[in-house]
Amino acid sequence: MPQVSRYLTIYISFIKFSLITELSFKINFLIKIFVELLWLSILIIFYEILFSNTDNIAHWSREQYLFFIGCHYMLGGIIESLFLENCANFTELVRSGDLDTYLLKPIDEQFIITTKKIDWSTLPNIIQGIAIMIYALAVNPKWTFELTQFLMFVITFTCGLTITYSFLLMLCSTSVWIIRNQSMMELWWLFSTLMRYPKEIFNDSWAHSIGWFLTFVIPALIVINIPASTMIRKFLHPYSVLWMGICTGLFMFASRKLFKFALTSYRSASS
């Protein structure tokens, strides 16, 4: 317990420090929020145009799809606010040799490297995501609240978040060997792009094997699909949830091991 409260105190300090830094550049902060709002508006206009031509996409109705987008936006917001910038910065720490100062501190390396900076400008994405989800549920006449369903949503969403974080950590760990973060960011962008589509669109015969690969090998497709399906479509396949649990455990374990291994390969290279 003292360890937990120690880490909590440190994390609160990170939050405060990041907020002070962010508010030093208020205009930039506001513009970043505006860009996020703009992007969300574009996405909603795009899907509204699609749904003006059809009443469902791969068996997802307009309201269900809106919930799916909200879910994706919330998860993306959490990852971008809490971890993305830290992971992207890891390459620079390796390249400049500044990682030394982190390794010398009496604290878990993964904790300090992946959580030090909080990007406050993307935090409103989480609120926007929640707002879209609530709206989608409110306008869906067939949907009724059930506590167990909600709890399952929270659990599967947390699993999705853990898988995404672990994937990001694995990508970031490779920076020790490949000192160029362009490819890492490309792969992350790819992973987050794949997350935002319903897995039913892969039901076409030629895309079936790709859908299988993205469910069972790199499970980008289950991250949003399972929690969103659980909540809005009341569709909960026990095997899907089991697979999500297994993936969460496997990804957590593999990412931690890879990160630790990467640190052992790190050679301080600064002047």
Place this chain on the structure above:
Amino acid sequence: MIKKNQPVIRKSWISIRKYLNILSICLTERMTYRNDFILSTIFRFLPVMTTILLWQAVYRSSGKESIAGFSQRQMIAYLLLIHISRMFSSMPGLANGIAHDIRNGTLKKYMIQPIDMIVFLLCYRCAHKITYITTSAIPYSFLFLICADNFDDFPDLTILLAYILSLLLGFLLGFYFEVCLGMIGFWMLEITSLLWIITTLNYFISGQMMPLNLLPEFWRTVLYILPFQYMAYFPAIVFLGKLSTNQIICGLLIEIGWALILFIIAQYTFYKGLKHYSAFGD
């Protein structure tokens, strides 16, 4: 008469040779990262595939043969052709690079050397595009080969020439548009946020997300006059044969007009900006 012109011809040749050398050096530099280029291109294929699958699902669910005048095959062909348009018109890092040079004072390197900054950047971008297009030709050919069924007959020579012209003009349009944005750096120190807004908006209004035919009539008319659609949408629909000869000529004239306007704005703001520039920094 010939003797009198000789120094002028010699001077022009020296100038051309100088920029050809710059082009050659930039080509060598860009080829150093060719593996990175190929890897990035392959990474970009998966989102293309998911977008195609999404549209296939839309057509399947709607039961419609055509949406906004596009059949399913044409829509897929359009989504693929957009990548070719962007291959020419996208200029990653150009505006930010100019603003960075202004902010850090490194712009003065162009002032103490007999090099025109805008021509230098144009040579650099030409090299970038030549490398990018040649290295991504193989993976893109493979992609187009797989999706060949979605294309009707190959367009006739006139359409093909108009398409190539629209792509080349798209390159100039994209280049001068980004240069104009970069020039704002003379008056505003930090333009990154402004660029985010423009890039995000451009993604939608240039037709990269979907054909602009899906938008209401009013917005289509507005976007027809603005330069954005000529960087992605216009070349694609020229290739698909969706425009009449008159529409193609009008579109190309508007594209030329915008390229000229942006060229003049870029030159003028650079001239004005240099008067404003105090060369502080490194």
